[in-house]
Amino acid sequence: MRLSVALSHRFDGLDLDIRFEAPAGVTALFGPSGCGKTTVVQAVAGLLRTDSHHIQVGERVLSDSATRTWLPPHKRRVGYVFQQDRLFPHLNVRQNLGYGRWFARNRATSDFDQITGLLGIDALLNRRVAGLSGGEKQRISIGRALLAAPSILLMDEPLAALDEARKSEILPYLERLRDETNIPILYVSHAMSEVARLATTVVALNAGKVVRAGPAEEVLSDPASAQALGLRQAGSILTGRLVAQHDDGLSELAVSAGTLYLPRIHAAPGARVRVRIEAQDVMLSRTRPEGLSALNILPATVRAVHAGGGPGVIVQLSAGDDLILARITKRSAAALDIRPGASCYGIVKSVSVAQSNIGAPRRPAGA
Amino acid sequence: MTDWLGPQEWIAVALSLKVSLWATVLSLPLAVLTAWALARKRFPGRQLLNALVHLPLILPPVVTGYLLLLSFGRRAPLGRFLEDTFGLVFAFRWTGAALAAAIMAFPLMVRAIRLAFEAVDPKLEQAASTLGASRPWVFATVTLPLIAPGIIAGAVLGFAKAMGEFGATITFVANIPGQTQTLPSAVYAFLQVPGGENSALRLVLVSVTIAITALLLSELIASRVAKRIRGS
Numbered sequence: 001m002r003l004s005v006a007l008s009h010r011f012d013g014l015d016l017d018i019r020f021e022a023p024a025g026v027t028a029l030f031g032p033s034g035c036g037k038t039t040v041v042q043a044v045a046g047l048l049r050t051d052s053h054h055i056q057v058g059e060r061v062l063s064d065s066a067t068r069t070w071l072p073p074h075k076r077r078v079g080y081v082f083q084q085d086r087l088f089p090h091l092n093v094r095q096n097l098g099y100g101r102w103f104a105r106n107r108a109t110s111d112f113d114q115i116t117g118l119l120g121i122d123a124l125l126n127r128r129v130a131g132l133s134g135g136e137k138q139r140i141s142i143g144r145a146l147l148a149a150p151s152i153l154l155m156d157e158p159l160a161a162l163d164e165a166r167k168s169e170i171l172p173y174l175e176r177l178r179d180e181t182n183i184p185i186l187y188v189s190h191a192m193s194e195v196a197r198l199a200t201t202v203v204a205l206n207a208g209k210v211v212r213a214g215p216a217e218e219v220l221s222d223p224a225s226a227q228a229l230g231l232r233q234a235g236s237i238l239t240g241r242l243v244a245q246h247d248d249g250l251s252e253l254a255v256s257a258g259t260l261y262l263p264r265i266h267a268a269p270g271a272r273v274r275v276r277i278e279a280q281d282v283m284l285s286r287t288r289p290e291g292l293s294a295l296n297i298l299p300a301t302v303r304a305v306h307a308g309g310g311p312g313v314i315v316q317l318s319a320g321d322d323l324i325l326a327r328i329t330k331r332s333a334a335a336l337d338i339r340p341g342a343s344c345y346g347i348v349k350s351v352s353v354a355q356s357n358i359g360a361p362r363r364p365a366g367a
Numbered sequence: 368m369t370d371w372l373g374p375q376e377w378i379a380v381a382l383s384l385k386v387s388l389w390a391t392v393l394s395l396p397l398a399v400l401t402a403w404a405l406a407r408k409r410f411p412g413r414q415l416l417n418a419l420v421h422l423p424l425i426l427p428p429v430v431t432g433y434l435l436l437l438s439f440g441r442r443a444p445l446g447r448f449l450e451d452t453f454g455l456v457f458a459f460r461w462t463g464a465a466l467a468a469a470i471m472a473f474p475l476m477v478r479a480i481r482l483a484f485e486a487v488d489p490k491l492e493q494a495a496s497t498l499g500a501s502r503p504w505v506f507a508t509v510t511l512p513l514i515a516p517g518i519i520a521g522a523v524l525g526f527a528k529a530m531g532e533f534g535a536t537i538t539f540v541a542n543i544p545g546q547t548q549t550l551p552s553a554v555y556a557f558l559q560v561p562g563g564e565n566s567a568l569r570l571v572l573v574s575v576t577i578a579i580t581a582l583l584l585s586e587l588i589a590s591r592v593a594k595r596i597r598g599s
Contacts, residue, residue, distance in 0.1 A: 031478045045497050073496040074504075080497040086490055090596045099508075103499030148498045 001058045003027075003152050003184050007043055010184075016050065016208035021232075022152075025362060026178045026185045027201030028216070030192070030229065035205040037188045041154045044186065045080050046073035049057035057151045075105070079150030079183075083157045085137035087129045093140055094125040100148025110181075116179065119173050120145045123250035135166035139173060146181070153177075153185045159168055159194060168292035168356060174198055175360050180209045192233035196220060196276040197359040204228055223306035223314040226279065234314060236325045239361045242271045250295075250350060256320025261295040261350050265358055276357040279314060282326035283347040286336050296348040300324065305333060313338075317346050371572070376566055378545050379553035380573055386461055386549055387529035390469035391476075391522055398476035398521060405477070406484035424474040428534025435467055435539040438451040463540035464547050468529035475528050476521040483517020484510075513596055523585035527578055550574055 003022040016036045029037045042048035055062040063070050116122040119139045159167045203218040204212040211228040226234035240255035251265040300317035307313045313333050317324045422432050439446040439457040449455045457463035495505045533551040540547040554570045557563030
């Protein structure tokens with residue numbers, strides 16, 4: 001199943017022209033606020049009609065301005081998880097979960113127990129909505145959307161209204177959702193850490209246009225798109241295997257370029273782990289540094305250097321099979337003679353990698 | 368209670384209850400529809416409809432009663448049409464009292480229900496539609512349960528207004544004992560004859576009791592419903 005979107009619309013002060021394809025997995029619509037992310041999601045759901053539109057899920061056309069096709073929201077089979085939970089206050093948890101399921105009763109719906117188990121809400125079924133925490137409510141609203149047997153899931157900043165603790169409570173569930181269902185998920189966010197952790201595909205938007213689209217690792221480690229995604233948020237994704245848990249609180253991770261020591265990762269040895277290394281946390285050295293406190297020193301080759309308007313440059317390194325971004329000053333780049341082809345070492349302090357940047361990679365389908 | 372109240376008094380109380388009940392029950396669906404249109408829809412003539420609905424609230428009741436007589440009297444075209452096609456006669460019948468009470472109560476009902484409509488978050492209705500509910504289903508399963516306290520409040524307010532309606536009723540259907548003499552008309556009639564004060568006082572007591580009971584009952588139901596809706 002694959003979602004194709006082509007939209008254009010003229011707003012006051014914003015010309016929207018967006019085309020992209022979202023395959024199975026999580027497609028992150030990423031960009032600054034006001035760039036048109038929510039418009040896209042609402043158009044897919046049928047809550048907003050743009051001037052011209054063509055939206056298709058698999059073979060099913062949801063709307064097409066050329067043929068004047070327009071399915072109303074309730075016929076689109078689109079699961080929508082809103083920023084605020086929007087649970088029905090007059091129904092209890094079980095009734096909320098059953099709402100969409102009842103309208104989908106003639107189709108094959110997901111197994112109720114399986115979904116409530118996946119989201120960890122089986123103990124809440126007979127509770128009223130009002131007494132629940134924000135994280136519980138959001139998990140229920142995800143379950144409610146899933147149980148309506150949607151052919152695609154839309155999540156519009158589902159974590160934005162939650163605090164950090166609640167976010168980290170939900171993220172593992174979203175990872176499981178990504179891996180255990182075959183529904184394409186369109187995930188709107190302006191938080192890079194969420195995108196880096198969940199996305200398999202990234203569509204970067206800016207001012208109503210698609211700036212860059214493609215597989216997450218590729219887009220996020222491309223120095224050219226770092227500018228569009230926001231330099232402060234630039235960073236690359238590494239996938240590795242957890243080798244050992246050490247007594248001093250560090251976890252040892254094997255990546256293609258070598259070994260990374262990171263703050264405790266809560267997974268069993270052997271587990272695959274996905275880590276985001278922020279570009280501003282990576283230092284470069286032309287020689288292997290000695291007597292340095294940083295634990296992670298990866299031999300690498302410079303692939304590209306991307307200079308922007310500011311004092312910094314983004315350097316793309318290839319280390320083993322992985323790509324790493326480093327953000328250094330133009331002055332350092334010149335002093336060290338950093339140019340494509342140069343060999344160097346990428347240095348990452350262990351403690352600079354935050355827990356929120358560590359997650360599970362998408363398991364290949366069927367695994 | 369039948370011993371305590373004289374026959375004429377008892378008949379007036381019973382008639383008032385019947386008239387008010389019919390007036391409330393029959394105009395409630397129309398009040399919900401009107402409140403919905405005023406709260407949610409933008410259409411030409413919306414302000415005119417709003418003014419029309421509120422007119423009985425502002426016009427002297429006598430004027431409303433006379434307008435009813437002009438429209439629904441047996442010689443008026445509309446009145447004659449209704450009598451010929453449906454056998455429905457309003458003038459000087461209890462049905463007319465019910466019509467007058469309904470029209471006088473209507474604006475109060477619409478106002479209460481409209482406020483309830485405006486308090487419903489349209490985002491909840493949007494969420495329901497993305498879950499597969501068509502518009503009528505959204506209304507029945509989300510909107511209606513959420514405005515239930517407003518409907519109850521409107522109905523009680525309307526019922527109380529109907530119980531107390533006097534001016535329009537007496538102008539439209541007069542004050543015929545056993546036919547159109549409602550509780551307020553009976554109080555008025557007793558006060559016009561010497562020695563009628565005791566009867567009037569008894570009816571006043573009944574009237575106060577009914578009003579208080581209705582209010583308490585509605586508060587109770589509304590708070591139950593509101594509690595259920597808030598989910599606590």
